[in-house]
Amino acid sequence: MRAFTYTRAAEAETAVGALSQNAEAKLIGGGTNLVDLMRENVERPNEVVDINRLPFSQIEELPDGSLRLGALARNSHTANHPLVRERYPVLAQALLSAASPQLRNLATNGGNLLQRTRCYYFYDVTAPCNKREPGSGCGALGGYNRIHAILGTSEQCIATHPSDMAVALAALDAVVQVQGPSGPRSIPIGEFHRLPGDTPEIDTNLRHDELITAIDLPALPVARNSIYLKVRDRPSFAFALVSVAGALALADSHIRAVRLALGGVAHKPWRAHRAEEILTGAPASAEVFRRAAEAELQAAVGYEYNAFKIELATRSLVRALTTLTERHFA
Amino acid sequence: MSFTIKQILTGDLPRLGQAPPLAADPYLIPVSLRVNGQEHQLRLEPRVSLLDALREFIGLTGTKKGCNQGACGACTVLVDGERVNSCLTFAVMHEGRDITTIEGLGEPEDLHPLQAAFIEHDGFQCGYCTPGQICSAVAMLREVAQGDASFVSADLTAPAVELTDVEMRERMSGNICRCGAYVGIMNAIREVYEQQLTGPRA
Numbered sequence: 364m365r366a367f368t369y370t371r372a373a374e375a376e377t378a379v380g381a382l383s384q385n386a387e388a389k390l391i392g393g394g395t396n397l398v399d400l401m402r403e404n405v406e407r408p409n410e411v412v413d414i415n416r417l418p419f420s421q422i423e424e425l426p427d428g429s430l431r432l433g434a435l436a437r438n439s440h441t442a443n444h445p446l447v448r449e450r451y452p453v454l455a456q457a458l459l460s461a462a463s464p465q466l467r468n469l470a471t472n473g474g475n476l477l478q479r480t481r482c483y484y485f486y487d488v489t490a491p492c493n494k495r496e497p498g499s500g501c502g503a504l505g506g507y508n509r510i511h512a513i514l515g516t517s518e519q520c521i522a523t524h525p526s527d528m529a530v531a532l533a534a535l536d537a538v539v540q541v542q543g544p545s546g547p548r549s550i551p552i553g554e555f556h557r558l559p560g561d562t563p564e565i566d567t568n569l570r571h572d573e574l575i576t577a578i579d580l581p582a583l584p585v586a587r588n589s590i591y592l593k594v595r596d597r598p599s600f601a602f603a604l605v606s607v608a609g610a611l612a613l614a615d616s617h618i619r620a621v622r623l624a625l626g627g628v629a630h631k632p633w634r635a636h637r638a639e640e641i642l643t644g645a646p647a648s649a650e651v652f653r654r655a656a657e658a659e660l661q662a663a664v665g666y667e668y669n670a671f672k673i674e675l676a677t678r679s680l681v682r683a684l685t686t687l688t689e690r691h692f693a
Numbered sequence: 694m695s696f697t698i699k700q701i702l703t704g705d706l707p708r709l710g711q712a713p714p715l716a717a718d719p720y721l722i723p724v725s726l727r728v729n730g731q732e733h734q735l736r737l738e739p740r741v742s743l744l745d746a747l748r749e750f751i752g753l754t755g756t757k758k759g760c761n762q763g764a765c766g767a768c769t770v771l772v773d774g775e776r777v778n779s780c781l782t783f784a785v786m787h788e789g790r791d792i793t794t795i796e797g798l799g800e801p802e803d804l805h806p807l808q809a810a811f812i813e814h815d816g817f818q819c820g821y822c823t824p825g826q827i828c829s830a831v832a833m834l835r836e837v838a839q840g841d842a843s844f845v846s847a848d849l850t851a852p853a854v855e856l857t858d859v860e861m862r863e864r865m866s867g868n869i870c871r872c873g874a875y876v877g878i879m880n881a882i883r884e885v886y887e888q889q890l891t892g893p894r895a
Contacts, residue, residue: 465763
């Protein structure tokens with residue numbers, strides 16, 4: 364691991380200032396991903412700014428009924444907050460499905476959004492990777508690409524975003540609150556992460572000198588009937604091959620409101636807008652669910668080892684919708 | 694050199710001694726760590742993990758290094774009562790926190806109920822993952838007592854959880870045992886869980 368200088372930020376301005384002055388500086392929250400990447404020499408900051416003492420650990424209801432999740436609240440605390448469990452079960456489940464209890468106790472909400480891909484070629488500094496080393500090529504395209512993306516890929520990168528939390532946030536229309544040198548701004552979750560395009564080295568639209576302070580969840584009644592379905596190689600402590608964050612409200616057997624997002628399929632959490640359009644107002648039936656899911660996956664492209672994800676994602680969408688419909692009538 | 698089971702379970706092993714200082718280094722900074730109630734004044738590079746600080750600088754070798762990447766749970770310790778992977782966090786970040794390792798849970802002559810239960814139920818074979826398993830289980834039982842949900846909890850709005858086998862497996866999935874002593878581990882934890890439900894030890 365490259366040696367670095369360590370400072371502890373007492374105020375957000377200090378942290379932002381350190382980033383502004385040093386392009387190689389990194390913030391550390393839980394560190395569960397950053398420390399690992401530093402040990403592998405994938406991340407090589409020469410300065411690490413500890414932000415754990417900043418006052419962003421609260422989870423509080425705002426006057427407009429939305430819920431503000433502090434960027435430094437731990438994933439475990441967020442999952443078990445009574446209002447998260449009651450109003451946004453999809454988020455509680457997504458958080459609880461991720462990693463292990465020990466990791467969730469360290470991992471912060473802000474850091475969760477900034478996780479790097481778990482693509483093996485990204486982690487292996489001897490392999491080509493356009494994300495780690497722009498212009499070096501992509502080891503995954505012609506390599507072992509079982510865990511890779513099927514939607515929104517580019518010739519440069521077929522990595523997936525590893526977060527479960529972010530998939531739930533995409534379905535919930537969360538808003539990321541950030542602070543930079545010129546003050547605060549808000550980034551809708553759908554615009555936070557990026558598709559790889561020709562710049563796969565840039566994961567998000569957060570600028571280098573910005574700090575995440577909170578994630579806001581809008582008041583969303585449909586989220587009370589919501590689910591996080593995660594399909595993986597073993598039933599615990601594994602990343603998703605495919606996941607679905609879904610919320611559903613019915614009126615007279617017709618779909619009044621629906622939210623769907625897919626994980627494990629793209630470089631960002633994939634909000635299933637096409638499926639939602641087809642479903643909204645339609646009868647809640649297996650045939651409609653299948654048609655909507657197929658429409659969402661119509662543009663999907665499979666590679667040598669991950670083509671199975673297209674049908675897996677389709678069926679996972681159908682299963683999530685079926686489960687939510689059963690719960691509605693239960 | 695051979696050790697007794699109680700020594701392995703409580704981390705009561707010969708000290709390796711202080712690691713040699715990393716030469717005169719501009720990156721060395723003073724760090725004060727409170728481990729098992731005792732303050733330790735160290736000078737560390739900030740890249741020293743909490744795990745390495747415990748083992749190599751303080752000499753508490755009960756906590757084990759398995760994968761060193763957060764996947765196996767052998768390095769599990771308690772920070773302010775919560776279980777964490779000590780390999781994935783820098784020691785310098787933990788100034789002022791209360792750190793508890795396997796050595797802080799019980800002594801060979803005064804075992805923690807979980808340490809005693811692991812012996813009683815053969816909750817190990819080689820013993821390498823055991824300190825992490827026990828630290829993890831201590832925190833896990835507290836999480837259950839305070840009603841924390843898990844991914845397999847059917848009802849997220851229920852205020853209380855029952856520690857079924859399915860719940861226990863999910864909640865202990867951050868600790869791997871390559872000897873496969875899971876049946877004994879489960880039985881040991883269950884015994885203490887049931888003691889806590891009915892017995893005087895809350």
